[in-house]
Amino acid sequence: MKFNVNPGRPNLSIGPLWPVGTDRTAAWYDRFFPEGTDEAWIEQMRIFDNQVGAEDTGLVEAVQRGAASGALEHGRLLTRTEALIGAFQDMVRTRVEPALDRHE
Amino acid sequence: MGRPQIESRVETLPYSWCADPAVAGAEREEIFRRSWQYVGHLGELDGPGSMFPTQVGGLPLIVVLDRDRELRAFLNVCRHRGTVLVNEPQRRGTIQCPYHAWTYALDGSLRGAPRSKDEPGFDMDCLGLVSAQVGTWGPFVFANPDLEAPRLDMALGDLPDVVAENGLDVDSLRFHDRRAYEINANWKIAIENYLECYHCQLNHPAFVKVIDEQRQRMEVSGLRLSQFPPVHPDAYTDAAPYDVSDSVTTAQYHILFPR
Numbered sequence: 565m566k567f568n569v570n571p572g573r574p575n576l577s578i579g580p581l582w583p584v585g586t587d588r589t590a591a592w593y594d595r596f597f598p599e600g601t602d603e604a605w606i607e608q609m610r611i612f613d614n615q616v617g618a619e620d621t622g623l624v625e626a627v628q629r630g631a632a633s634g635a636l637e638h639g640r641l642l643t644r645t646e647a648l649i650g651a652f653q654d655m656v657r658t659r660v661e662p663a664l665d666r667h668e
Numbered sequence: 669m670g671r672p673q674i675e676s677r678v679e680t681l682p683y684s685w686c687a688d689p690a691v692a693g694a695e696r697e698e699i700f701r702r703s704w705q706y707v708g709h710l711g712e713l714d715g716p717g718s719m720f721p722t723q724v725g726g727l728p729l730i731v732v733l734d735r736d737r738e739l740r741a742f743l744n745v746c747r748h749r750g751t752v753l754v755n756e757p758q759r760r761g762t763i764q765c766p767y768h769a770w771t772y773a774l775d776g777s778l779r780g781a782p783r784s785k786d787e788p789g790f791d792m793d794c795l796g797l798v799s800a801q802v803g804t805w806g807p808f809v810f811a812n813p814d815l816e817a818p819r820l821d822m823a824l825g826d827l828p829d830v831v832a833e834n835g836l837d838v839d840s841l842r843f844h845d846r847r848a849y850e851i852n853a854n855w856k857i858a859i860e861n862y863l864e865c866y867h868c869q870l871n872h873p874a875f876v877k878v879i880d881e882q883r884q885r886m887e888v889s890g891l892r893l894s895q896f897p898p899v900h901p902d903a904y905t906d907a908a909p910y911d912v913s914d915s916v917t918t919a920q921y922h923i924l925f926p927r
Contacts, residue, residue: 569834571899595844611909648674
């Protein structure tokens with residue numbers, strides 16, 4: 565699940581993300597604001613948020629094309645700058661490896 | 669003394685994990701279908717008998733407010749032939765299958781199945797809807813199909829406290845809008861992109877005018893992976909993409925790994 569709080573007026577978006585295939589991910593999110601938050605401000609932030617999201621989609625889909633191509637076995641993380649990715653991948657390993665072992 | 673820096677291992681997961689159906693199957697069963705997920709908000713429930721369809725990791729669910737205003741969740745699948753029962757938010761006294769009219773009470777018990785009286789060995793008591801766990805944090809509703817899983821507060825961990833400590837009162841929030849999307853990439857790649865801002869200077873020119881990614885704090889706590897970038901000082905004076913001059917001076921970007 566993702567939880568985003570952007571700068572500015574109080575706001576929060578929350579939503580799940582899940583795999584629908586090895587190369588496809590579905591997601592949705594709900595956005596929340598205090599009652600009476602200026603709609604023009606919300607619209608400005610929505611445009612900003614959507615722009616960042618569209619930029620990320622292009623990046624992520626390019627990683628999929630390269631990583632899943634079989635060209636390389638793995639990548640090299642920056643252990644501090646990308647420390648959260650390392651922690652995330654450890655969480656994935658912890659859940660997935662025992663299940664894969666059971667099926668071998 | 670400064671905060672100890674988080675460090676990770678050097679190698680990524682094998683890239684084959686982004687293409688291997690066996691890995692995808694293990695992830696679906698071990699991560700997504702036995703975990704708490706956000707499924708909607710309390711504003712979608714308008715009194716006893718109101719319900720809305722949702723999903724957890726691709727499993728269809730219904731969230732229902734029963735006659736006693738108790739929040740319930742069930743697999744949204746008829747025990748007869750597997751039809752999805754509820755396709756849109758509604759308010760009614762029962763849950764009725766649109767295929768053969770099997771009818772369930774709001775507590776999930778089967779109350780009627782046409783022609784079943786003539787059916788030998790038909791046990792209504794064994795054919796109720798399959799329950800899921802449901803819980804709330806502020807206006808947010810979460811569900812978990814695994815009845816054996818730890819309760820919601822265990823899955824949320826310290827996230828509610830962290831959000832509150834950073835100045836956001838979730839009880840003051842009202843639903844505004846919903847957006848759904850799909851990405852042509854493995855789910856892990858999408859999450860990993862979210863978990864670093866190393867790519868931001870090059871790829872998000874508007875974003876780096878709003879937040880100061882080089883001063884952001886990262887945190888791992890239980891299954892919570894968080895980034896806290898402060899507002900970029902220039903955003904208060906230059907033409908930021910939107911007005912950031914209000915109470916939220918540090919952004920919060922959290923991933924809660926499913927539990």
